[in-house]
Amino acid sequence: MKHGFACETQGNLFFDVARIIRYHRPRCFLLENVKNLVSHDRGRTFSIIRNVLEHELGYCLHWRIIDGKGFVPQHRERIFIVGFLDKNDFSFDTLSLPDPLSGPRLSAILHPENGSEKPESHYTVGKKAAVSEKYTLSDKLWKYLQNYADKHKKAGNGFGFGLCDHDSVARTLSARYYKDGSEILVSQGCDKNPRRLTPRECARLMGFGRPGQSDFKIPVSDTQAYRQSGNAVLLPVVEAIASHILPHLQN
Structure with missing residues (x-):
């Protein structure tokens, strides 16, 4: 797969961003x-x-x-670029960020399944709002992922599924999560196959809402919801940077 400006579908997106900035001339962008x-x-891009x-x-x-795992239970490193039209004393060095080693764990975004939240759509069912069985991996898919991981482990590669429990910090959620959910699988014990995150849990993993809350609307299919979450920015990180930017715009 081609990356950077060599990618025919995404390589020109930056120049679209530059065109918008050139036209509107905002005082600041992120x-x-x-x-x-x-x-x-090699740094050319x-x-x-x-x-x-x-x-x-x-x-x-x-x-x-910035690694977002200080805000959410997800190891997600992204570069954030701030541009000012006027010179000022803005600096990322003075941006206050939570300790990534003391961040929340996966339990903070999972459905509690104890009746403390209402059942939602087809994500959770019953009086205790338990996660629907549709998110549990089939025997066939679970066996395939295990065999795939074993194959690459024997070859000395690090490819494989990411099995998590309530105390884990998840891998990076990607737009391909809808395919098999392999990068973030939630353990359901030895007697049951692991499950994928629900679209609601993926939204929470990106900072859009907390357990017991469903204010953030998800009006699309599961496939589209997974894609949108994987392509989203981490909301709490953007909020922190925006708050850090604001005084420099007010001045």
Whole structure:
């Protein structure tokens, strides 16, 4: 698969962003991308981005790679880029972030399944709002994922499923989660196959709501919901950066 500007479907998105910035000339912007943006193509991709934003558009840039697991139980490293049209003393060094080693665990976003939240759609059922059986992996899929992991382990590779419990921090949620859910599987004990996260749990994992809450509407199919969550930005990280930006715009 091609990445960066060589990707025919996504490689030109940055230039669409640059076109929008050039037209509207905002006083400030905030961009997010995968952390490997800095090192992609030996740094050439990020060099092009900096050249366009700094020299062609005239913005002062600041960037930092932040792991969101201080906010949510997910290891998700992303680069955040802030650009100001006017020079000021903004710095990521003074951004206050929670300790990633003391962040929440998966239990913070899972359905409690004890009746403390109301059943929702087809995600949870019954008086205790237990997770629907549709999210439990079939014997066939579970066996395939185990065999796949064993194959790559013997070959010395690190590919495989990510089995979690309530005290875990999950791997990065991706847009492909709808395919088999392999990167984040919730253990249901030795006598039962693990399950995928529900779309509601995926939304919470990205910072959109908490257990017992369903204010964030999910009006789309499970497949589309998984894709949207995997492609989303971590809401609490963006909120923290936006709050850090605000005083510099007010001044």
